[in-house]
Amino acid sequence: MLRTTQLNAFYGLFQALFGVDLNVAPGETVALVGSNGAGKTTLLCSLAGAISTTRLAIHLNGQPVGNSNEIEQIARGIALVPEGRRLFASLTVHENLLLSERNGRSGPWTIARILEELPVLKRLLERPSTTLSGGQQQLVAIARSLVANPDYLLCDEVSLGLSPLAVDDVYSLLAKVRRAGTAIILVEQNVGRALTESDRYYCLRKGQIVLHGISAQADRQAIAAAYFGV
Amino acid sequence: MLTFLEITLNGLMLGALYALFGLGLSLSLGVMRMINIAHGDLIVLGAYLAAFVMDQTGLDALTSIVFVMPLMFAIGWLLQSVLLNRTIGKDPMAPLLVTFGLSIVLQNVLQEIFSANVRSLEAGELSLLSFSFGGLSIGVLPLATAAITIGAYALTAALIAKSHWGRQVRAVADDPDAARLVGVNDHRLFSAMTGLILALISLAAILYGIRTPFSPTAGPERLLFAFESVVLGGLGSLWGTLAGGLILGLAQVLGQQVNTGLGAFFGHLVFLAFLIVRPQGLFGSAARQ
């Protein structure tokens, strides 16, 4: 279980999250929705260790992990696919994957397994990673985090800027990830998509959770109200 | 005509030494985006360490590398871990200011320990050997310097292109935040990198110490030559620094022909001229800045 307790997060002097309580059970898919600047990325970065928080603000399987860095979180099985993909331009696709595989945990997600699930990558392996199309890059970015074999995969806006077909490819990969038993936290602008792809959802506004529930039973109007604060 | 050829060769071989000075600086600027103002003083430190090892063990200058290189690697690792890693991240100019202070401390510590007198590393017969090649007289040591330089560049380039460590280095140079997200420990990487840089410096230091008499305050000028090699070659290009060093060596030797005291001056002039005409250097990717 990954859990936050009254999580506060800051960028310098600016407070971005106010007392956020959230939990994700093993194997669950949880969606985070909210307008720009609501704090979704900040929340993911805090969980991944990119933003430091107080020790007791985040617990993983009962252990306090709040003041960890990214490398420690990877070792614990929490991996973040950052917004904007951020593949390494000086590295080929293969090198991007090799890098993460070597630094991550061992497990079922090897590069061979990735190539089985995504055959399209086979002929792209030796290409510089940023010469791929947006959709292909997104698949590589997710794959890059997968080969670290996380228990909790954090996805920040993975459908941003992609064509509908590419978005479908991305979500079918995530479906495979889900079937393998990995928990996913999904930040997604498209509320409808977010709800269909998740078990539960949280809605953020101005750094606070204003609504949460089970995705299948979600009231779209209530979400819209919470999203915009009317 | 022969003399002109000899001058050119001398310039190229001096340039090889400068390229070796610049190799470490190119790495630190390209990967860690920082400049170590004490870079030249560390070269001088290496030369003094070699002198110390030679005095203590009776080894000759080139063999002393066996002790000097690991020692310098350790010093580099410690320097980065204890001091410089604390400056990276927040203010981009903090590493420059801290290493400026380090430069002053290092020069004065060397002066305390070794006195301000000029000395050089004895290479015995090796520094006198030369062979004739079609009427030209080529020194063995300068030739060896050139060979060692090319070897060092080739090894470093291979390390960066082929090894896991090299991949991490390139990733961190591209995007340090994203690199951390895939488990790259950038602080430990930087410690290893500074260790490598000082190991490379130790090579340069011994070759330099054999060739030129040095003193505790000789550091800053070495830094300037290293820096000029990097910029002339083009920011972000490793092999470019080799080319830059060669150009600098040539400029200096040519300048010396005009007036023996003006070698470095001509180098500076060529550097500034390049800056005006072609600021990205020979092989530079302008984006890197």
Next chain:
Amino acid sequence: MNSVHQTAHRRSTPRIARVAAIVLVLAGLAAAPWFSSFATQRLLVEVFCVASIALAWNLMAGYGGIVVVGHHMFVGVGAYALFAVSNGLQLNPWLSLPLAFAVSVAFAAVSALPLLRLSGPYLAVATWVLAELLRIGALNTPWLGAGGGLPLETIRGFDRATRNAGTYWAALAVLAFAFFTAIAMLRGRLGLALMSVRDSQSAAAASGVNVFRTKFLLWVVAGAIVGVAGSVSYMGTLQVTPDASFGLNWTAVALFITILGGIGSLEGVLIGTLLYFTLRELFADYGTWYFIGLGSLAMLVMIVAPSGIWGILNRSGQMDAFGIRRRGETLS
């Protein structure tokens, strides 16, 4: 409407007090030649010039985000300009100062063009290369006196008291000029542009700030201040040499003062200068250990307290002795 009038009224009272305080201090300092020895005056000339040079470095680094290691190039240019103009035109040194100042300004403007194409550490060290070029150039130029340098011939006609007082007042004028120029610049549009460029160059450019022009003006102002400080400093020593006037030591001291006092604050320059000279009076006799101490102290402060002494004193970000803080701005 009422509240606007009240706000204006509330700000003007402290402002008058501030101005009065500064005028009093300056008047007191100006009276020094009648109350102090030649030695004290010479020391104060050095203090004023060093403070001005440090202020200029701090302006560039702290407010403009431009760090230069070759700061001392302006010192040498200003010093040689004064001597060349004064000796060459047989004009008394004080009348030559404005002309030397013009040379410093011109040099700063010309040097900005190739150098401002660079940024960060590249710019920092490139300025050092230029300083070295000038030093070696002067060393090898016969009509600048080569290695031995130039004496200030035209000062010989003045008696010691006049010479010392005149140099002292020139130094005081340089310090006042440095501070007032800095304050005026920072309170005006250029100051706003500077801080936006320092915080984010791309955002500033997108907001319509002419980034190059902003940096260029800052460079010229800083170079002019350092140049005239160099001119007056060497007016006091009566002899200019390449190694001294183009020496890295000028930059090292400016750096030290700025780091200790606090980067990006004018108050820090005063604190840092005071501290530097105190340490020098106390410990300079220890030779190499003195320098090891200074260097180590600078490194320690950079790591442990990067905002310097003023940063520690002013943790709340509320203090603003020179009235340049803008609403909404916090000390980083």
